Amino acid sequence: MSDSRLEDATLHAEKLVRDERLELPIDLMALAHSRDILIEAKPESAKGVSGMLLQVGNNFAIGYATHIKSKGFQRFSIAHELGHFFLAGHPEHVFKGGKLMHESHAGFGSGDQIELEADHFAAGLLMPSHLFKAEAGKYSDGFTAIEKLAERCEASLTASAIRYAELTDAAVAVVISTGPTVNYCFTSSAMRSIRGYKHPLKGSLLPRDSLTRAFNQTDSNILSARREDDSADLITWFRAEDEIDAYEEVLGLGEYGKTMTIITAEFSDED
Ligand SMILES: [Zn+2]
Structure with a gap:
């Protein structure tokens, strides 16, 4: 039940983009302005609060947090509101x-249904599937595409990566980790359909033997947003039954304190 509500939230945003003939990067200020919604940066806000929606008489106002400097994060927070x-x-x-x-916790970290629906709306608004897929087709699979899409959509790398895993035809996994531990993992349907996955x-x-695990042992790799890549093993990552060539790209996410790994399978010998 809840899953279709989340999908509907994304579709609602995508319809809005089409109806209003919006282009990338989506102009959130203009959209808010067209509905008489005021948007303001909040220099200080409670820790963990990404933004807020206020009712002022019959009008609405949005405040967004600025303690995280990333423009992509701030735009996601506004889109969530x-x-x-x-x-x-x-x-x-x-x-x-x-x-x-209403105080929000944007960024797919909340367990609250209403918050998750607003997150899915935000992803659909900043990265509508029809525009996102057309753009993704211009780049080679994996981190390059994710990085270019984040730039084009003015979204955070993480949001772009999650959306990419959702929409691409390539076999891709996005893993966010801290130290030796997986925080979460998003995979494309092509990756999930690999035998044994x-x-x-x-x-x-x-x-144990992954590049990511080794990378995370040095804190400065994360803080200095270091980037590394190597070949990857889908058998140890995902219990794949067959040996399939794959590529592991690792990036430290700076002040966010986490690491993003993109694993892309290459099916050159198959199909
Ligand atoms: Zn919210």
Whole structure:
């Protein structure tokens, strides 16, 4: 039930993009302006709060957090708040009981259904599938595509990577990790259809011999946003039954304190 609500939230945003004939990068300020929504940067906000939606009389205002400097993160936060404005039932829900302010935790880290719906709306708004796929087709699979798409959409690398895994035809996995541990993993349908595939669970250990595991042993790799790549083994990463050539690209995410790994399979001998 909840899954189709999440998908609907993405579709709602994509329809908005088409109806309003928006182009990449989506101009959130203009969209908000067209609905008389005021947007303001909040220099200080409670830790963990990404943004807020306020009701001011009959109008709405959005405040977004600036403690994380990434423009992509800030845009995702604004798009999340726009989700609470545009999605059916959201204004009623977030302002129920006469509340005048809703504080958000954007970025797919929340377990709350309403927050997740707003996250899916944000992903669909900043990275609508029709524009995103057309753009993705211009680049080679893996990290290059993710990086170019993040630039083009003015989205964070992480958001771009997650969306890429969702929409690409390539066999790709995006793993976010800290130290020896998997924080979360998103994979494309082509990767999931590899024989024997087992999904790395949240909290599980990174493969012992992986580049990522070695990379994470040096803190400065993460802080200085170091980048490394090497061939990868899908048997140890995903319990694949067959040996398939793959590539592992690793990037330290700086102040975010985590590491992003992109694993791309190459099917040159098959099909
Ligand atoms: Zn929210």
